[in-house]
Amino acid sequence: MTSSMPDEILPATTASPASPASADGQIPLEQPPKLKGRQRLLQNLQRMSSSPTLTRRGRSASTGYRRDHKASLSCVSLSSAAYSPCLGNGSASQLYGGLHPGPPTPGSIGPLEEVDDNNARIRLVETESSNVSRSVPVPLEFRPNSPGTGTPVEEIAEEDATASAATSEIQPILPDHNPSRKIDFWGDMPRELQVQILRYLTPRQVVRCSVVSKRWHEMCFDGQLWSRLDASEYYSKIPSDVLIKLVISGGPFMRDLNLRGCIQLSNKWSTHGERMSDACRNLVNLSLNDSVIDKPSVHHFLTRNPRLEYLNISGLKSVTNSAMKSISQSCPQLSCLDVSWCINVTAHGLVCVAKSCNQLGDLRASGIRGFDDDSVARALFEQNALERLIMSRTDLTDETLKVLMHGAEPTIDVLTDRPIVPPRRLKHLDLHRCAEITDRGLKSLAFNVPDLESLQISQCPELTDASVIDVVRTTPRLSHLELEDLESLTNNALVELAKSPAAECLEHLNISYCENLGDPGMLQVMKHCPRLRSVEMDNTRVSDLTLMEASFRVRKRGYGEKLPEIGLRLVIFDCTNVTWAGVKEVLSSNAYIPRARKAAFKPVVTVAPAGSDTESVATTPCMTPTSATPSPASVYPSEIIYLKSFYGWQPTVEEHTKRVLRGDLNAASRLDRKWADYMMATEEAGATGAGARRRRRRAREAERLYNADGDDEDSYGVGGVTAIGGRRRRAQSGGCTVM
Template sequence: MADAGMTTTQGTATPTSPATPDGVMPGDGPAGNGNVSEAQIKKRGRDRLLRGLQRMSSSPSLPRAGRSRSASSPYSFSGALSCVSLGSAPSPLGQPNTGSYFSQASAAEGSSAHTSIPTSPIPESPSHDGLETMLAIRPVDAAALTPTTITLPARIKKKTKTFNLWVGMPHEVKIHVLSFLRPKELVRASRVSKEFHTICFDGQLWTSLDASEFYREIPADSLTKIIESAGPFVKDLNLRGCLQVEHYQRAEAMAKACQNLINATLEGCRNFKRSTLHTLLKANDKLAHLNLTGLAAVNNATCKIIANSCPQLEVFNVSWCKQMDARGVRFVVDGCPKLKDLRAGEVRGFNKLDVAESIFRTNNLERLVLAGCDTLTDVALQTMVHGTDPEIDYLTDRPMVPPRKLRHLDLTRCSRLTSNGVRALGHLVPDLEGLQLSGVTHLTDAALEPIFASTPRLTHLELEELPELTNAVLSQRLAIAPCAPALEHLSISYCELLGDAGMLPVMRACTALRSVYMDNTRVSDLVLAEAAAMVRGRAANASPAPRLPAVGLTLVVYDTPNISWTGVREVLSRNAEPPSLNAKKDKGKAAVPVTASSTTTTATLSPTPSTTTPTPTTSTTPSTTPPPPIHPTMPREIISLKCYHGWQMTVDEHTKRVLRGDLGAARRLERKWADFMQANEEAGGRGVGEGRGVDGVQKGMDGAGVYVMGFKG
């Protein structure tokens, strides 16, 4: 029990003043009512404040070296003092400064404000030992204020060094990143680690497996492992030329692994076993594209399995399969209602009418390739188009059957066909875009007339090795046909009766041509000149000229006796001419420069609309300043020419220079070559090439560097 004159604060006895009017601090009001005096209330508040300061002093942020008093403090003492009196000077009214805590503390300890001396030291209280030392002003060390580098803890540095983006990446993102690698690169990346090995052989990366790009470099075991790992995910499988799968066990493992194929190409797998092939076909009922070109394992039983197991089939290629015939094709045509593309080149048995009747009933085929089917007859072809005993329209003398949906028909080298069979296509294939009749030697003009008149979408036409065709079918039928503006490819090679009379109208009418094969025909230099003019006229109506020219037309005229070097030079000259200069040559008119005076006069004579504001009067004095020169531009399209092998080197070099935009060098080469050829003709074709020809021309070609010895002939 403490004495009546003592008050316990934080376990330490502190002397207090008696509760008399003298003990009350100056400036305080009268004591409150009750047993508790106003001095005791202030003592309790002072005790709470001291306890708060002690808690603050226990914080690690306050007792640090060099801590200075706040700049807002009204005291200014030397930093050398360790402890000073915080008592304030008496105010004029005789009241102490209430803003100082220690002034209140000195009053509570029995000192009167009227007798306290500001400079006298305050005795230290045992209960607050060390508090004044914490709050005292201490000297500041200049080194403590120097900026220092903040060092991260070792724990954070270690995390920064071991941060791995790949480890924290989701599995789906990893698969997407690796999907940009090619199969060969994926196999190489699988050697990095076990994780990479697992991810690189994930089936999602092998949905499309095209082994034709690397089949020569990958071992058979690795290829088998890839297909086994990714088999359930593979949808597009291309094993073209892969001889590694000839082993029975490897092929069997691949066939069992792949069960979701949509596109399958087994062309070139020559020793693929029949049982393995049948297992593969039975396990993939979603097949839409199947290429079995040249497989010896394919027979009519294979086609029957395809018809029963692959109802979604759209493209079927069994060309050069010697162990089957047209009956197998009939199974597939009848069992696959979605079939659109049938390729059965050099397959026997197409003279059977039941096969032709099946093709007629489907009417879904858009591409039919029967190249080399020498058993195809006129009756079978007519049955494919007309059916059996069709109803005839007496007005037009045409069968009344639905038109065929064929867009591409290839009857190349069907030697038993004649004009009677081919003529059946007229007016029944309106959507035809490609027609190949090369090698049908008995074909005449009468077979092509109805076809040209009823195929407005025809873009590709091949009529090679047709010795009975004449110029009339080109000039009077093809040139005026609805398909003439759309025709892009024309081949009349080895048609020995065709010449300028047929090809000149075609060159004028078929302005969309991109390639023309006229070798071993009777065309002459006139056709080359007309072709050059056609390309120039087509380019004039095209979009703005590109930075460099491009090949717009390919002409093949080698082994053509009527083509001379003059016609070749005409093509080279047109290729190297800017469009503006060529337009002047074509029109035969000189460009008239427009002066400023003529422009002013024209503007004066032209009526001024009433809605426009009047313009200020300009001077009509003729200007002597010439107009800016017209800079030549690059030609948009040029002709790529294949001609006599003795001239081909110069033609190729000339084309290279034009394509890279060096028109000046191309013109120099053309001029020097023309001088050489003319000198060679004057010398009778001999002597010039052996003497002055080679050395003289090479020195005068201005760096052309073209070998011209072959131009003697």
């Protein structure tokens, strides 16, 4: 052990007697040499250094190599069967008496041969400046081929030799992707995405999907899907058990619950009512109208949902004044309350609601009794938050209405003789069929409701022109006015309506069964109300003049390339002064295109001179140089009139309207002419003494056809003749067509 190590390993010329070599000078792997002496001692030292007992003793880490270029024992201990020899330089062969146990590697100096036993000590063969790779090879278990595949030692050694010397971190190689593995698209999707996809289905489709599997059943009854449950669309097709399960599944997620008409729950409220109300504690909108529910269940829903903003319990017999008390105590954020036709609720129960719910802006109390007491009116006046008030078919009196508008004891202005009170915020007021309302009570609305948009005072027999005129003059935003069955109303009210600021905003007018109203008032309304969309005037004295004026005003709304739309609806049932000629005027106006518009789209035929080889060519009218785009192929009225007339004429009117709406104006005109011929033939055959009337009508029709190409800005008819009688217009040729 004290002898000095030689400077280099000299190749041996002969094999050791103790270790017979093969013919090429290498020792076979299957017959390891039997070591003796010094080699046996070094082998024992290698086994001892590889023992984990050295680690437990706290032995310091090896430094690799010493300054005298001699290897340490720790380096010898790292050599194992799973790894290549330390440093991959073949120095481990010195531990076996100069014989390498394996085949030579590309990184080694050459084939290792037998070395003299006396010099079999550990020494550094290569220096630091050599290009031999010193990286640790990848273990076999992390290589692409599994250990059991039998990778040859030569291939492993070749891969280790080609590894990069700069690689400092070894990444394990993942196994190849198995193409035979099936992808479960729906199963691998997150639960949140699955629920979001199911939101696009209707409730009926979601319930049907719940029978696919147990997992789908749990997912379809997830509370996140039922934050809004509107059973009014399928209330007659869903069983009570499924409906109860949906309500309970929604639970704290549910915000909107509509059980309108769900009478199948009538026998379930006593057993499941408390459970359903206990699950739904975060409701914002609740609708129970037209259903059968017991009183305790209503109480549970009201007391356990303090966030309620919209509540519809109209028509429920189980709702009483005690329910109104529960609302006032548990629902301070209520903004809309509908208790119409609750026969067990009186105005006295609404007082506590009006006092406690400061945000109440919509109160619907049709059919409620007890409004002859002004206590509710005082509470609503003090809050001044109402925007919609519906008190139709109640016992409302003039005194209650005045308290609602002016308060109990208002201060009177000495100059205007009007009470000095803040204006009301009302936008919609419904007082129809309040028989006790008179002009004295309705006049209290004047100058106090400047934001009023809708007023319904139909079937109030005591109202006259005086109160109606005062209201329409002081409501500049009025767009819907219901004056049905006011027998004392005259044309003066309509004339004042046409002069008032509300004429520019008026869209809907109902004067049905007002038998004193006729053309003098309606003609002014048609002229000065350009935004009219609906007029109901059945059982009045209006005549064909009103229909002609309406047709002319609708034609003024223009023409375009798009298909027509319904712009005005007229209802003229049982109007004795309206004849089929007036109905025909409306139909003709719907399919009428002015001649100036037709000329822009009518092709012009140019005739070639005689003897020339050119043929006649159809061209469009001459365009000015400034026109950039060609004219469209067709033009239609922008808006038309939809007419509801006598039931015997209505089928023809409906068919004519369908043809116009689909753009077939020629077919509509043919139907119009044939219907006119039929009506004239019917009158000639069955009417007695109708000769003069027939001659006048035929003369008027002939004159209309003669002047059809005259003026498109006529006042009444489609032609150039007014209903009262107008001047004759010259026919125009349309200009020269030959260039």
